[in-house]
Amino acid sequence: MKKYLIQFKPFLIFIGTFFLAYILLTLIYKFYLNSYAANDVDGITAIVGRNVEQVMQMFSCDIKIQKSIFYPNLEVWYNKKFTIRIVEGCNAISVIILFISFVIAFSGKFKSTLLFILAGTIFIYILNVFRIAILTVLLYRFPEKEHILHGVLFPLIIYGLVFILWIIWVNKFSKYAK
Known part of the structure; x- marks a missing residue:
């Protein structure tokens, strides 16, 4: 058994460090979220909503993002039509936690x-x-494509780019780089 622990020590250290960082960062984030009322939008999601609105206004889009009166999310109105909701899971913090834990x-x-x-x-x-x-513009134009756009294409893009960042990190900057 000792032979295997020595042989797989780098892997075990990686797994232990990854999960420790991931659990710690997730707990910190959960404590942050718990500081908000159940029907309130957290501060990070609100900032993301404002930034989305600012980006779309830079391109002269008719955009209005407002807090829902009934749910803990932001409603996105594009060309005066309700298009999407921005919920806590849309703020990319879970992806960022995963990225940081790996690094x-x-x-x-x-x-x-x-x-x-x-x-x-x-x-x-x-x-x-x-x-x-x-996604707002695409779902306004192609609402019937919501599953492929929101559920497949955009997660593939964001997780794919995070994966590329990880590859860059491991090959160029980590202690395992050449």
Whole structure:
């Protein structure tokens, strides 16, 4: 048994570090969410909504994003038509937590790890804002394609780009880089 522990030590350290970081960050996020009333939109989701509105206004879109009176979400009105809802799960924090946990598990030098986490988090956040803006326009034009756009294409894009960031991290900056 000791032989296997020694043989798989790097893998076990990676798995342990990843899950520890993931659980810790998720708990912190859950405590943050619990600080809001059950029928209230959390602050991060509200900021994402404002940023989506700002991006779409830069492109002269007729956009209005407002808090729902009945549910803890934001209603997106595009060309005066209700198009989508922005809920807590749309703010990309769960994707960012996954990204950070992986980078920490494959950490490199402290400074490069911290800078990559910061840059990657900003990239994912901005990508997510544009994802919601583009999704709004596409679902306005093609509401019948909601499953393929929201359920397949856009998750594939965001998780695919996070995967590419991980590959860049492991190959260029982590302690396992050449």
